[in-house]
Amino acid sequence: xxxxxxxxxxxxxxxxxxxxxxxxxxxxxxxxxxxxxxxxxxxxxxxxxxxxxxxxxxxxxxxxxxxxxxxxxxxxxxxxxxxxxxxxxxxxxxxxxxxxxxxxxxxxxxxxxxxxxxxxxxxxxxxxxxxxxxxxxxxxxxxxxxxxxxxxxxxxxx
Amino acid sequence: xxxxxxxxxxxxxxxxxxxxxxxxxxxxxxxxxxxxxxxxxxxxxxxxxxxxxxxxxxxxxxxxxxxxxxxxxxxxxxxxxxxxxxxxxxxxxxxxxxxxxxxxxxxxxxxxxxxxxxxxxxxxxxxxxxxxxxxxxxxxxxxxxxxxxxxxxxxxxxxxxxxxxxxxxxxxxxxxxxxxxxxxxxxxxxxxxxxxx
Numbered sequence: 450x451x452x453x454x455x456x457x458x459x460x461x462x463x464x465x466x467x468x469x470x471x472x473x474x475x476x477x478x479x480x481x482x483x484x485x486x487x488x489x490x491x492x493x494x495x496x497x498x499x500x501x502x503x504x505x506x507x508x509x510x511x512x513x514x515x516x517x518x519x520x521x522x523x524x525x526x527x528x529x530x531x532x533x534x535x536x537x538x539x540x541x542x543x544x545x546x547x548x549x550x551x552x553x554x555x556x557x558x559x560x561x562x563x564x565x566x567x568x569x570x571x572x573x574x575x576x577x578x579x580x581x582x583x584x585x586x587x588x589x590x591x592x593x594x595x596x597x598x599x600x601x602x603x604x605x606x607x
Numbered sequence: 608x609x610x611x612x613x614x615x616x617x618x619x620x621x622x623x624x625x626x627x628x629x630x631x632x633x634x635x636x637x638x639x640x641x642x643x644x645x646x647x648x649x650x651x652x653x654x655x656x657x658x659x660x661x662x663x664x665x666x667x668x669x670x671x672x673x674x675x676x677x678x679x680x681x682x683x684x685x686x687x688x689x690x691x692x693x694x695x696x697x698x699x700x701x702x703x704x705x706x707x708x709x710x711x712x713x714x715x716x717x718x719x720x721x722x723x724x725x726x727x728x729x730x731x732x733x734x735x736x737x738x739x740x741x742x743x744x745x746x747x748x749x750x751x752x753x754x755x756x757x758x759x760x761x762x763x764x765x766x767x768x769x770x771x772x773x774x775x776x777x778x779x780x781x782x783x784x785x786x787x788x789x790x791x792x793x794x795x796x797x798x799x800x801x802x803x804x
Contacts, residue, residue: 486686487679487729489722494682519762525684527788531754532677532684532771536761559682561764594690 469590475503476543476582481589483560485569493567495520495558495589497577498550501543507581509551510540514575514589518562525555543579560589569593648672649780650750654711654739657724662737664780671802672707673786674774676753678714678767679726686730688773688788691795693731695786698796703733705803712738713748713755714767751782775802 471478481497501507512520522537537556543549551558560573567573571591576584649664656662675692677685689710696703710727712718715738718726723736738744748755755769773786775798783802786795 484686486682487726489725490679490686491717492680492682494686523682525682527684527771530770530772530785531768532681533758533768534681534766555683557683594686 471585471587474582475501475505476507476579476585477502478577478585478587481575481577481587483567483573483589483591484594485567485591486594488566491562493517493560493563493573495560495573495575496550496552497558497587497589498548498552499541499543500548501545503582504545505581506545507543507579508540509543509577510580511578512558512575513578514560514573516564516567516573516575517560520575521559521561522551523557523559525557527555540580567591646780647751647782648674648776650747652747652750653743654737654747655720657720657727657736659720662735667707667709667776668780669778670705670707671778671783672709672776673799673802674709674711674751674776676711676713676748676755676769676774678712678769679718679722680714680766684771684788688771689727689730689734691788691792692734692773694792695796695799696731696733698792699799699803702800702803706799708734710734710736711744711747712736713744713753713769714757715739715741715744775799777802 469480471481477500479498479500481495483493483495486493495512499509509522512522514520522540523534524537525532525534527533541549541551541556550556563573569591573589573591574586575589576586578584649668652664654662673692675685675688677688679685692708692710696706696708699706708731710723712723718738720738723738727734727736747753751774753770753774755767757765758768759765771788773795775783775785777783784798786798
């Protein structure tokens with residue numbers, strides 16, 4: 450019985466675990482995730498991969514979430530040994546046919562002032578706002594921070 | 608004839624002087640202690656650790672140390688650096704006891720003692736978190752050639768620009784080098800091993 454329950458539970462969880470993606474017509478949204486942060490952290494870094502499968506260029510202009518005071522898009526760069534962060538006021542460009550990762554080159558979504566402590570396994574509902582594809586509801590999965598990966602430093606593995 | 612003889616004596620005298628000079632330069636260079644640079648990490652400071660205790664430079668001398676200057680309202684560079692610092696301490700194994708890792712807030716206006724305790728302990732309770740008055744943090748940063756600057760954002764908020772590398776100091780407080788986020792993990796680990804050996 451226990452085994453059967455486990456199988457049923459696994460089957461129920463599987464589709465969500467395998468495919469954490471959202472289809473916005475021309476934009477394929479893959480794996481929106483947020484890295485778990487210390488309890489006192491007032492900011493959370495969010496990442497998502499966006500594939501513009503349409504024929505027209507589009508743009509991610511905003512991310513909205515009721516779970517945070519606001520969500521901004523930034524780029525962190527280290528130049529001459531100094532870490533700087535600039536807001537991406539124009540959003541993220543999504544050229545037709547291309548895959549863009551919000552997370553490469555120091556880009557990230559910054560969830561400022563989350564409404565509670567989010568830990569690995571939690572989900573944060575949000576809306577991605579595209580210039581042409583419109584508003585798409587997604588959930589950012591909260592995941593443990595991987596020490597061997599550096600999302601803020603580009604997509605290299607160590 | 609006589610003037611030639613005088614000239615010869617003068618020239619030989621010059622050779623002797625030059626020789627003695629060269630020898631003394633050579634000897635003094637050999638005997639001089641190896642210069643590890645000024646001990647900027649021994650410059651006095653007073654800050655507060657994550658348990659609310661007042662600490663000074665003396666608390667961090669006598670043992671090599673690794674310093675990171677950042678802030679908690681930082682979504683990627685700072686948490687990444689701290690989690691990698693924790694991974695480095697882990698990789699050092701028992702030798703990690705010979706190193707003191709320190710996270711200094713360069714945003715002390717927002718990073719109080721409670722925030723710092725929670726923040727450093729989340730990553731590794733071996734990392735000491737320091738905050739204090741803006742004046743004291745600024746004085747420390749200046750003495751150690753650490754850059755930080757407040758940058759206003761739209762809507763009244765602000766972010767911090769800051770030196771991104773981890774700075775290493777030897778037991779005497781002399782600057783030893785840096786760990787760069789772009790370097791392979793093993794390179795950083797080797798630098799730490801050289802620092803503590």
